[in-house]
Amino acid sequence: MTLWAFYVRNSQEVLGLVGQHLYLVAISTGAAIVIGVPLGILLTRRPAWRGPVLGVANVFQTVPSLALFGFLIPLPFIGGIGARTAIVALVLYALLPIIRNTYEGVAGVDPAVREAGRGMGMTDWQLLTQVELPLGFGVILAGVRVATVVSVGTATIAAAIGAGGLGVYIFRGVAVVDDTLILAGALPAALMALTADGLLGVAARRFAWRAE
Amino acid sequence: MGGGGRWRAVQGGACALAMVASLAAGCRSRDRIVVGSKNFTESDLLGEIVAQQIERRTSLPVERRFHLGGTFVCHQAITSGGIDLYVEYTGTAYTAVLKHPPVADRDSVYRTVARDYARQFGLVWGKPFGFNNTFAITVRHRDAARYGLRRISDLVRLAPRWKAGFGYEFLERADGFRGLASVYGLRFASPPTAMDLGLTYRALADGKVDVIAGNSTDGQIEALDLVALEDDRHYFPPYEAAPVTRQSTIQQHPDIAAALDQLAGRLSDGEMRRLNALADVEHQDIATIARDWLRTSLP
Numbered sequence: 001m002t003l004w005a006f007y008v009r010n011s012q013e014v015l016g017l018v019g020q021h022l023y024l025v026a027i028s029t030g031a032a033i034v035i036g037v038p039l040g041i042l043l044t045r046r047p048a049w050r051g052p053v054l055g056v057a058n059v060f061q062t063v064p065s066l067a068l069f070g071f072l073i074p075l076p077f078i079g080g081i082g083a084r085t086a087i088v089a090l091v092l093y094a095l096l097p098i099i100r101n102t103y104e105g106v107a108g109v110d111p112a113v114r115e116a117g118r119g120m121g122m123t124d125w126q127l128l129t130q131v132e133l134p135l136g137f138g139v140i141l142a143g144v145r146v147a148t149v150v151s152v153g154t155a156t157i158a159a160a161i162g163a164g165g166l167g168v169y170i171f172r173g174v175a176v177v178d179d180t181l182i183l184a185g186a187l188p189a190a191l192m193a194l195t196a197d198g199l200l201g202v203a204a205r206r207f208a209w210r211a212e
Numbered sequence: 213m214g215g216g217g218r219w220r221a222v223q224g225g226a227c228a229l230a231m232v233a234s235l236a237a238g239c240r241s242r243d244r245i246v247v248g249s250k251n252f253t254e255s256d257l258l259g260e261i262v263a264q265q266i267e268r269r270t271s272l273p274v275e276r277r278f279h280l281g282g283t284f285v286c287h288q289a290i291t292s293g294g295i296d297l298y299v300e301y302t303g304t305a306y307t308a309v310l311k312h313p314p315v316a317d318r319d320s321v322y323r324t325v326a327r328d329y330a331r332q333f334g335l336v337w338g339k340p341f342g343f344n345n346t347f348a349i350t351v352r353h354r355d356a357a358r359y360g361l362r363r364i365s366d367l368v369r370l371a372p373r374w375k376a377g378f379g380y381e382f383l384e385r386a387d388g389f390r391g392l393a394s395v396y397g398l399r400f401a402s403p404p405t406a407m408d409l410g411l412t413y414r415a416l417a418d419g420k421v422d423v424i425a426g427n428s429t430d431g432q433i434e435a436l437d438l439v440a441l442e443d444d445r446h447y448f449p450p451y452e453a454a455p456v457t458r459q460s461t462i463q464q465h466p467d468i469a470a471a472l473d474q475l476a477g478r479l480s481d482g483e484m485r486r487l488n489a490l491a492d493v494e495h496q497d498i499a500t501i502a503r504d505w506l507r508t509s510l511p
């Protein structure tokens with residue numbers, strides 16, 4: 001069966017899985033931003049925490065997904081099987097680029113600019129929201145972009161723990177040695193990653209243009 | 213392992229030719245016996261047992277070519293003469309190599325593969341080791357004791373209140389869940405959760421699901437205090453393991469056939485599970501497990 005015929009015959013299911021996939025990526029990347037950006041900012045205020053926090057985020061990157069799921073299954077609240085566990089894993093994988101880029105973006109602001117702000121009598125909060133975040137926004141956004149694109153790919157492993165998404169086709173295809181099925185999952189995931197990258201790229205350029 | 217292994221086995225097709233070419237080039241001389249195995253623990257264990265048995269019972273030197281890509285790699289290697297023997301499963305040979313639709317009768321599957329292998333490939337099927345590595349509907353030991361579960365039929369009345377988690381292979385295959393559900397009239401509380409096979413064991417042990425489809429000789433079953441239910445309606449096709457040897461090798465060295473015959477019927481499902489657990493759960497060395505088993509079972 002050709003890929004096209006497969007999509008026509010299973011259009012409902014395909015759309016459902018694409019929806020699940022988008023849901024997993026959106027929720028997990030959103031949560032990673034909500035956790036990662038404040039954490040990255042905190043690191044600029046508490047430099048001593050930088051090593052340990054980035055170290056932990058680094059370690060999560062290196063844990064294979066199936067092993068991570070294995071650890072998560074017995075845990076209360078965040079564990080079990082299904083979308084919740086998959087989202088927890090995806091958040092852990094997305095944290096590193098967001099924390100790191102937020103830290104670099106904020107810490108990389110020209111010290112002279114920061115001094116000027118202080119000289120004008122800005123509080124730390126004003127300095128952060130009116131100087132450091134606007135100037136570091138491009139770098140932070142680049143981190144979010146990396147996290148999103150990686151999440152679209154990684155979310156295929158959600159199918160290993162009953163959370164659905166496009167990985168379902170990939171796992172099924174591998175199980176029954178069917179290349180069409182594998183492609184049916186991999187191709188839309190790749191398109192989704194490229195689209196997300198493109199959209200965030202446009203956002204970044206818009207911002208860069210406005211910042212000038 | 214077996215279930216995943218059977219099909220992981222099949223996937224090796226792409227790299228088969230390259231490997232076979234190198235194998236065939238490497239060992240043309242016939243003064244030693246080359247034993248192969250597929251790329252999962254049970255196949256390595258059986259390959260090692262066969263290799264040591266030949267070393268013990270004949271004067272022939274044995275060369276090991278273990279962990280080959282899978283069914284297709286092993287099959288190409290043995291038909292081209294790169295290896296002299298390896299351990300294959302009747303059901304795999306029947307469906308994956310000979311392309312017959314799955315059937316459940318052990319004897320007819322064995323007779324068919326033995327006949328067709330001899331005719332088509334010049335390969336001889338030895339006697340099966342005794343165990344059957346097929347799908348195993350598995351529950352927690354605690355539940356089996358509480359509800360008196362022994363056979364899959366016993367599960368039917370409980371299923372409407374229970375949750376199932378199955379691997380993708382079991383959900384997709386012709387001899388998988390759909391057929392099982394209709395043969396036994398099984399209905400679960402919700403559609404079975406599709407997940408990675410290895411994770412289903414953990415999900416079952418941690419109480420996240422109540423029924424899984426494991427592989428009957430998997431070491432995890434005992435390690436996690438689980439029970440495999442008896443397939444009382446004989447739904448699952450047989451996957452009996454037996455040594456497959458080149459006819460020409462047996463003609464040159466008839467004592468090999470005699471040595472292999474001594475292994476016939478020596479490994480029950482439980483015994484194979486125990487050996488797999490020694491390798492996978494306790495991480496013992498495969499050569500040591502094989503040596504200890506041969507020493508106690510075939511002194």
